[in-house]
Structure formats: structure tokens, C-alpha cells
Amino acid sequence: MNPDQAETIALQALAWIAADEELLPQLSGATGASLEDARERAQDPAFLAGILEFLTMEDRWVQRFCDDHSLPYDAPMRALMALPGQQRDEWP
Structure with a gap:
């Protein structure tokens, strides 16, 4: 996955979280960022890496997000690892 694809997935995740009445307050609480800050x-x-890190904290969130966007379940983590500064040796 290239960085542009990763950013697209992260932006999709941000929009998905922002539209969820349950997740948006949790994101704000975890990051201290308001919806305006996110914009x-x-x-x-x-920041996009932080969104993906938040999303990947819960398997059920990953599954719902990926199901809603027809993505494989490993896409958010692969996207996280593809963002600049996030590459890690332990993730292919």
C-alpha cells in the first residue's frame, strides 16, 4: 500500500468515526481533538495515523469500518504502517 492509498483509508476512517454518535466522543476523549481540529x-x-491507531484499538470497530467500506480487515493496519513515520519492521 502506498502513502496516498493509506491517507485515503485514514480519511475514510475519520469520516466514518465522525458520523458515529458513539465513536466521535470517544475519539475526542482519547485525542483531545474536536471535530473542528480534525477538519x-x-x-x-x-494526525491521520492517530485516527487509524484509534480505529485499530477495537476489533469490532475495524470490522464494522471495513465491512462498510468493502475493505479487508487488515487494511487499516496496513494503511497505518504505510503513512510516513509509521513504518515498523514487525509489520509486512
Whole structure:
């Protein structure tokens, strides 16, 4: 996966979380970011990595997100690893 694809998945995840009445407050609580902050930082790869890290905290969120977007269940983690500064040796 290339960084552009990863950013697209992260932006999809951000929009998906923002539309969920249960998840949006949890994201705000975990990150301290408001919806306005998210809009302003939506092009920042580090912020997008944080969105994907939040999403991947719960398998059920990953499954729902991936099902809603017809993505394989490993796509959010692969996207996270493809963002600049996130590459890790232990993830292929």
C-alpha cells in the first residue's frame, strides 16, 4: 500500500468515526481533538495515523469500518504502517 492509498483509508476512517454518535466522543476523549481540529488537521499524516491507531484499538470497530467500506480487515493496519513515520519492521 502506498502513502496516498493509506491517507485515503485514514480519511475514510475519520469520516466514518465522525458520523458515529458513539465513536466521535470517544475519539475526542482519547485525542483531545474536536471535530473542528480534525477538519483542520485532516491532511496531516501524523494526525491521520492517530485516527487509524484509534480505529485499530477495537476489533469490532475495524470490522464494522471495513465491512462498510468493502475493505479487508487488515487494511487499516496496513494503511497505518504505510503513512510516513509509521513504518515498523514487525509489520509486512
